[in-house]
Structure formats: C-alpha cells, structure tokens
Amino acid sequence: MLDLLRKLDRFKWCGAERYGHKMAEVYNHREVETKWQKVWDDEKAFKTSDDYSKPKYYALVEFPYPSGQGLHVGHPRPYTALDIVARKRRMQGYNVLYPMGWDAFGLPTENYAIQNHIHPKIVTQNNVARFKGQLHSLGYSFDWDREVNTTDPNYYKWTQWIFLKLFKAGLAYKSEMPINWCTSCKVGLANEEVVNGVCERCGSEVVRKVKSQWMLKITEYADKLIDGLDTVDYVERVKVSQKNWIGKSTGAEVDFIIKGKEDKMRIYTTRCDTLFGVTYMVMSPEHPLLDKYKEDIKNWEEIVAYREQAARKSDFERAELAKEKTGVKIDGLTAVNPVSDVEIPIFVSDYVLMSYGTGAIMAVPAHDERDWEFAKKFDLPIIEVVAGGRDVQEEVYTDVATGTIVNSGFISGLGVEEAKAKMIAFLEEKGIGCAKTNFKLRDWVFSRQRYWGEPIPIVYCEKCGYVPIDESELPLELPEVDSYMPTDTGESPLALMTDWVNTTCPCCGGPAKRETDTMPQWAGSSWYFLRYTDPNNTEALASKEALEYWMPVD
Secondary structure, rough: OOOHHEEEEEEOOOOOOOEEEEEEOOHHHHHHHHHHHHHHHOOOOOOOOHHHHHHEEEEEOOOOOOOOOOOOOOOHHHHHHHHHHHHHHHHHOOEEOOOOOOOOOHHHHOOOOHHHHHHHHHHHHHHHHHHHHHHHHHHOOOOOOOOOOOHHHHHHHHHHHHHHHHHHHHOOOEEEEEEEEEEOOOEEEHHOOOOOOOOEOOOOOOEEEEEEEEOOHHHHHHHHHHHHHOOOOOOOOHHHHHHHOOOOEEEEEEEEEEEEOHHHHHHEEOOHHHHHHHHEEEOOOOOOHHOOOOHOOHHHHHHHHHHHOOOOOOHHHHHHHOOOOEEEEEEEEEEEOOOOOOOEEEEEEOOOOOOOOOOOOEEEOOOHHHHHHHHHHHOOOOOOEEEEEEEEOOOOOOOOOOOOOOOOHHHHHOOOHHHHHHHHHHHHHHEEEEEEEEOOOEEEEEOOOEEEEOOOOEEEEEEOOEEEEEHHHOOOOOOOOOOOOOOOOOOOHHHHOHHEEEEEEOOOOEEEEEEEOEEOOHHHOEEEOHHOOOOOOOOOOOOOHEEEEHOOOO
C-alpha cells in the first residue's frame, strides 16, 4: 500500500524504497520549471520555421493590453487551451506559429502616467516587462522572436502606412462630429465608456462636444460585411447580432417643407406607405436648421436648455427604447406633410440622433411604439393608416408588416408592399423623395485628442488642404514632451509642440501644420495578426511569401 501511495503522489515521492532510494524532498517547482524554461529559451524550442514547404498551423490568440495590474485569470485561460493545441501540432510535424505581443497604446496608460507623473513610455515598458515575465513563468510555447508591440515605431510605421493607403483611397476623411467629452480626462470617449452620463474611468461628467475628427468610411463596406457573414464559421446568433448591428434597411428619403422657409427637412423611412399617418416631426437637438432659424423660434431658450440636457447623454442612453420620452415643441416652425398637405408640428427630442440617418424623423404614432408613447405624452393626433383591428387611440399597434392601407388617399386599399412601390414612384415623379438603402452602421471616429497614440501622418496646408506625408518619412514618431497633460481647449497635447507641429507642405513646399490628434487604441490592434507573419520586415508590412503561406486568402 505504501508503495502504491508513493506512486500516486509522484510530486512528493520522486523515488521509492524498492529502488534503494531515500524519500525525496517536496517537488521544487521553481527550480524545475525555471531550469526547463531556460532550456527552451536557449534552444529556441518553439521558434517558428521559415520553411514554407512544411504543413502549417497558425495559433492566434488576442494579444493583451499590458495594464499595471498584471495578468488576470482571463489571460491564461485561452492561452492555455491553445498552447495545448500548438504543442500537439508541433509533435505532429506542423510548422506552428504561436506568437504573442502587446496592444500597448491607449488612454488607461496615459491616465496612469498623468496621475503618477511617469512618462507613458516608461509605464508601458514596465507593464510589458511584468506581463512578459508572468507569461514566461507559466511556460507557454510562444515564439518570442515574433513579439510585436503597437507602441514600437517599427510597428506603428506600418499602422501609419495603412492609414495613408486609406486616405489616398478616399476612405479616411475629416468631419465635424459630436463626441462624448469627459470634462476631467479632457478626451473623447466611445459610447461604451460612458455609464449613466459619467466617464467609466474617472466618474466625471460627460458632455457632447462637436469636434473635427478623422473618420474611416466603414459604411462603404456595409454590404460586403453582411455578405461575408455567410462565408465564415460563426454560430448563428453571432451572425444575427452582426447583421442587426450593421442594420441594413430599404426605404425612401422624403422631403418635408418647413412652412414659409426655403429649407426642407429630409427624412429616411422604411415605411413610406404610412406617410399619410405622419402627425408630427422630430429633430435631433443638434440639427443645424435649429441654429439657422433660431431668430424665428420663440422658445429658443427652452430649446437651448434641452440641448444642454441632451449633451450629457451618450447615444446609447438617448436611443434606449424603454426610457421616458422627452422633448420640446418648436414654437415658430412647422412642417407640411408632402402627401396630405397638412401642417404638422416639429419637436426637438433626444431620441433622434444627428449621427444616424438625416437627424430628423417623421412620426407615425399609430404604428410605432415610440412615436405612440410620444404622441400620448404631448397629446398629438394618431391616425391609423394600416388596418389592424385595434383602437390605436387606446393601445399601441405595431404589427403593420402586412395589412391593407387605409386613410391614405391614392394608396388606400393597397397591400403594404404594393403601396410602398406606388408611393416611391409618386415621390420620385414629384421630385420630393427617392428610394434609399440605409444602414445603422456609421463611419468610425478615428482620432483622439491625446498624446499616447500613433501620430496621424497628415499635414494641413492653407493652400493644398490635408496632405499625406511621404511614405519614406515613416515612421512619424511621437515627439518627446515635457507635459502630456490634456489641454483645456480640447486639443491634443501635441498641439503645444510648435517645433514639431510647424512643418512644410509636401505638395507645394509652403508652411503647413502637422495633425495633432493621434490614432485610437484599436488602430494598431486591427492588423497585428498580419505582422506576426513577418514581424522583422523593414521593407513591407509583411512579405508576399509570408502572407501567402500563413494566410492563403484571396
């Protein structure tokens, strides 16, 4: 029995009396693991081969953000699972690429640096060293010769190169955009970083602020993104959520006259068959027509106060279906329904977003739950235009995908789809609308007003506009700064570096200024899987041979 127990408890009982040995000491994991990890390092046991004739296995894990707290259980969990697979593939004769790197630019490091008066570069170096030491101690079979770091100029040279390609193709552009602005961090935040109107990180108030931002034209690829979901091995619920996020819809754009004014309010609707049921309009608080006609708006101060309230909410909060409906009726402006010629009121409400569609909507309260709740609150008319068999004055009727059109003039008696087609033909014939495909997906805001990020390789010239720097000048490195504190103006700390900012135009040779916004954290983390295939290449993002071997896609 003693001999059996010794065999079972092999970490404590390394020998057995039957072999003439004394009882061994407790297993010293530090000594044994350190010994073999050094052997693996010295012999490059996990080095990926450059022999492209061998069968391959690319084991890719998401690279971590190296925070000051070090690893947490969410890091080794997936790394361990794939490490097992990678080791098995090596034993089966595969050329295994199992790399690791660091997603190291970003606001958390900059905030820590500001609070503790340590340069973000030093903070990042310390955090990476801690993470790497912890990962190494766990004995993972990473090929550390292929390590990448998004803050390394040799890496972000190619992040900048990608941006220049996008800019030259017309896929990166500058635009005035409302952003979530943290009043303490003094930077723009993503919607996910705003919780109950305050900054997720510091708890300070967040307001909406219009800034000139670099944008990436992802909407150009909306259809391709949807079609591509049919070619990937995702679970069905993920495909559905992705399609809903992209939000493709077909409908029409329609112009509503603003009574007595030269401008029209253009709206997008998927249900132009319900135009006769429109009883009011709603504008986003940021709609430019409000400022244009503020002299005609008798309750302008009330509109301004409501705008300030809306500015303290994120897009997520404003679009929340379950929230209480709020708004202000514009006293001094009305619209005219283009098909019924009925004069209708215009409201300002925060549930309409300037960043989606046209920043204004038509409201059909008989057949939309949100419009119905709004109409009930403000005592507005409710006109049924799709027969549903319910009293729309008393309860919401939203299931109008099918049915017969009623109370709708020349399309009354038609089915929904036939009515849509006839209405679009009418709008186009009268020159007051047209068929339109729309998406919920919006172009990406690509710039941040902070220091710790990739410099955007663009200069602005009064004569030539926005001009890319020559690719031979890449990487455009971050300048060393004495202070990386956020500015009160909302500009990047780089804006204060006049020696760095002031330059010459690559196009005309005249005076120009460098772009002082930097790229968002996800700029470098969007393509790292490509760099792993050829991480030390100084002439290209990766060689054609490496990409074709590791990633044979069209």
